Amino acid sequence: MTIQDQNQTQNARPRVWIALVPLAAFAAIALLFFFRLGAGDPSKLPSALIGKAAPDTALPALATLTGPNGPTPGLDPAAFKGAVTVVNVWASWCIPCHEEAPLFMKLAQDKRFRVVGVNYKDQPEKALGFLKRYGNPFAAVGVDANGRAGIEWGVYGVPETFVVGRDGVIAYKLVGPLTPDNIDSVLMKEIDKALAKG
Amino acid sequence: MIPEIGHYALILALAVSLAQSIVPLVGARTHDPVLMDVGTKGAYAQFALMCVSFGALATAYGQSDFSVTSVFENSHSLMPAIYKFTSLWGNHEGSMLLWVMILALFGALVAAFGANVPTTLKATVLAVQSWIAALFYLFILITSNPFTRLDPAPAQGRDLNPILQDMGLAIHPPLLYVGYVGFSISFSFAVGALIEGRIDAAWARWVRPWVLLAWIFLTLGIAMGSYWAYYTLGWGGWWFWDPVENASFMPWLAGTALLHSALVMEKREALKVWTILLAILTFSLSLIGTFIVRSGVLTSVHAFASDPSRGVFILAILALLIGGALALYAWRAPSLRQGGLFAPISREGALVLNNLLLSTATATVFVGTLYPLALEAATGAKISVGAPFFNLTFAPLFVPILIAMPFGPLLAWKRGDLAGAAQRMMFAYVVGALGVLVAFALQGKPAIALLAIGLGFYVIAGSLAELIERSGLFRVPFANALHRARGLPRSTWGTMFAHIGLGLTLIGIVCETAWGVETIGAYKPGATIPIGGYEMKFEGLTPRKGPNFTADVARMTVVRDGREIGVMEPSKRAFATRSMNTSEAALMTRGLGQLYVALGDINDDQTTTIRVYWKPFVLLIWIGGLFMAFGGTLSLSDRRLRVGAPKMARNRAHAETAA
Numbered sequence: 001m002t003i004q005d006q007n008q009t010q011n012a013r014p015r016v017w018i019a020l021v022p023l024a025a026f027a028a029i030a031l032l033f034f035f036r037l038g039a040g041d042p043s044k045l046p047s048a049l050i051g052k053a054a055p056d057t058a059l060p061a062l063a064t065l066t067g068p069n070g071p072t073p074g075l076d077p078a079a080f081k082g083a084v085t086v087v088n089v090w091a092s093w094c095i096p097c098h099e100e101a102p103l104f105m106k107l108a109q110d111k112r113f114r115v116v117g118v119n120y121k122d123q124p125e126k127a128l129g130f131l132k133r134y135g136n137p138f139a140a141v142g143v144d145a146n147g148r149a150g151i152e153w154g155v156y157g158v159p160e161t162f163v164v165g166r167d168g169v170i171a172y173k174l175v176g177p178l179t180p181d182n183i184d185s186v187l188m189k190e191i192d193k194a195l196a197k198g
Numbered sequence: 199m200i201p202e203i204g205h206y207a208l209i210l211a212l213a214v215s216l217a218q219s220i221v222p223l224v225g226a227r228t229h230d231p232v233l234m235d236v237g238t239k240g241a242y243a244q245f246a247l248m249c250v251s252f253g254a255l256a257t258a259y260g261q262s263d264f265s266v267t268s269v270f271e272n273s274h275s276l277m278p279a280i281y282k283f284t285s286l287w288g289n290h291e292g293s294m295l296l297w298v299m300i301l302a303l304f305g306a307l308v309a310a311f312g313a314n315v316p317t318t319l320k321a322t323v324l325a326v327q328s329w330i331a332a333l334f335y336l337f338i339l340i341t342s343n344p345f346t347r348l349d350p351a352p353a354q355g356r357d358l359n360p361i362l363q364d365m366g367l368a369i370h371p372p373l374l375y376v377g378y379v380g381f382s383i384s385f386s387f388a389v390g391a392l393i394e395g396r397i398d399a400a401w402a403r404w405v406r407p408w409v410l411l412a413w414i415f416l417t418l419g420i421a422m423g424s425y426w427a428y429y430t431l432g433w434g435g436w437w438f439w440d441p442v443e444n445a446s447f448m449p450w451l452a453g454t455a456l457l458h459s460a461l462v463m464e465k466r467e468a469l470k471v472w473t474i475l476l477a478i479l480t481f482s483l484s485l486i487g488t489f490i491v492r493s494g495v496l497t498s499v500h501a502f503a504s505d506p507s508r509g510v511f512i513l514a515i516l517a518l519l520i521g522g523a524l525a526l527y528a529w530r531a532p533s534l535r536q537g538g539l540f541a542p543i544s545r546e547g548a549l550v551l552n553n554l555l556l557s558t559a560t561a562t563v564f565v566g567t568l569y570p571l572a573l574e575a576a577t578g579a580k581i582s583v584g585a586p587f588f589n590l591t592f593a594p595l596f597v598p599i600l601i602a603m604p605f606g607p608l609l610a611w612k613r614g615d616l617a618g619a620a621q622r623m624m625f626a627y628v629v630g631a632l633g634v635l636v637a638f639a640l641q642g643k644p645a646i647a648l649l650a651i652g653l654g655f656y657v658i659a660g661s662l663a664e665l666i667e668r669s670g671l672f673r674v675p676f677a678n679a680l681h682r683a684r685g686l687p688r689s690t691w692g693t694m695f696a697h698i699g700l701g702l703t704l705i706g707i708v709c710e711t712a713w714g715v716e717t718i719g720a721y722k723p724g725a726t727i728p729i730g731g732y733e734m735k736f737e738g739l740t741p742r743k744g745p746n747f748t749a750d751v752a753r754m755t756v757v758r759d760g761r762e763i764g765v766m767e768p769s770k771r772a773f774a775t776r777s778m779n780t781s782e783a784a785l786m787t788r789g790l791g792q793l794y795v796a797l798g799d800i801n802d803d804q805t806t807t808i809r810v811y812w813k814p815f816v817l818l819i820w821i822g823g824l825f826m827a828f829g830g831t832l833s834l835s836d837r838r839l840r841v842g843a844p845k846m847a848r849n850r851a852h853a854e855t856a857a
Contacts, residue, residue: 022475032568033509033513
């Protein structure tokens, strides 16, 4: 009963091919795995709102928040027209927001676009404390106390960052915090694209 | 110092495994007993070294040594001692160490209990086992070292993920891993047989106990995991068709098929090439499960912190082990001698049907699990395949399995008598029909659930049919029947219990899905919630303090027919270190059903969101799992497997009377 007993297997030829089937199937699956590994985080969902106009929801300003040029205004959807805007949805209770806050300070130094914030389901005094601690990168901060605007924007969880083009259309959405890695490799690329679109 | 010893022991284990990967193979080729013995010695050495390594990490966790990164990230000095220990495997690095620890244990077990295996095959098997070990030691040392240090050492740890701070973590992963890793033995035996170029009935006899052992633990592991998810996730579900659940379910299905096909191979020398393939595929599915959980290609509630570089490494391991084994299979299998032919209506025919259906079921789960991945690769579309797909495809496949299952043991080997078996199943049809009637009288609808209950009763009664037949119950005096029943091989009893278990699980699933009730609402203290014939009075919330959390505990008085029967205390826990909340459901068992209460949000208007479920016969789902595992254990303790030789005369006599 050793493999030398090949005379036993008269119909060997078709069986050779059948025996290759599992290997071929596995090779296909392994290739699939290999290409999906580099494809990034599967928990990142594409936003259904990309390519659609930014929601038309005006949000009140954060009381007593002032910048160098007087009180920081709330979110006015009309202001999206004419300038590229980066919209950051954040909250003081959100831990990754604390990590990305210094990166937004850096981002806001670039004057080619506006950076605005949506303060999501937060308490005003805690939100003010947050901006005092890390600095305020936002040209405008809209308060979304009950999360209604978050629904309009399709927010799954904070932080999320949107890039809105000059035409007021959402060009990109980043789920999760800004990191030193993705700020240049992802977000700045999308901003540049939006700027180039004129 | 202790973590360094652990790290060093792991490196030594790698060194031993490299030697053990090659030397016994050379020994087997040259028939040198000294070289072959390196396999046995190496397996013991690896196990001893892994005990040191695992013990070192366990010590670090036990002493809350936060200078070890893994301990710092997953432990907290205020946690109860049991969770300090179990948090060892509540993270990627530690759980991999547990994985290789169990792998080394199985290697040592083969070395110790493989005395009846021919020395060359044993040496080859231990070498193959060592390839697996070497690859995983390398993986741990290069990408996931659990012994890395922090300097300076933090004063406090980051705490274990609160969902994992549960007894479930102490039980579920070790059971599951013993199951997963246990299938490595049948894999090594398959590869060993392909290298040696011989497979025969004896091969199946050596392998079957290992398959059984792994299968028992995997069954328990899955059942335990399901019960854990049920009581801990707070929405009363016990199976979610989540990718990681599927990853454990696929090896179970394939392992179940292997268990049955190995039986045919052992008794009839048939299905040899297929059994070898199944042995390879079962462990391959375990490995793919490991890959899916840890690489982050699919999202799941179970995912470890994922890291693509680890994913690439595991994928390389998969390519080497699975790809290598399947290539060897493609090369050798065509030249292996096929077993004998047999009539379709026979015990082996029934087992082939079982294998066809089980492997189709495995393939269905596999396709459902990986389809989103493939679709995204092809079109970029994001979809998720959920319960509807699996329920639609899986259920129709399992119905024929359940219908055919009781027939298997009643058919004789070689040439069975289907009409005779069908006749002897009369009793089962009657019980099944009674089941439908009882369910109809009690619940009325839906029709599909009534039929499924009938199927469950039929399976249970049908599984008893062989016992009744062979003990002569109802035909000979009761004492004689009892005596005969006691004399039956334990594997017969094992089959019966395992098959009954499947019937019990089915009944549990049907009752829970079709007749379970739930209510959800926002209630103020003093409110009464009626559910499934019970009344729950919400008495109010009280704050309480645990070792590393604070909790709001709700007090619910349960009333049945105006009489207070007990108090349930679901709670919401807040863990400060991770700023996470968990909801601890409260369960009250009534017969085989359970009342289930979980707290939702505590609202601003003094109300609390409360979910209440009544789940009739839900415990049968897991009791069925216990029956299956118990059946497996009985079968494993069968004399035939212990002695290693079948009791020819007795079996033949039975086969003839049955025919």
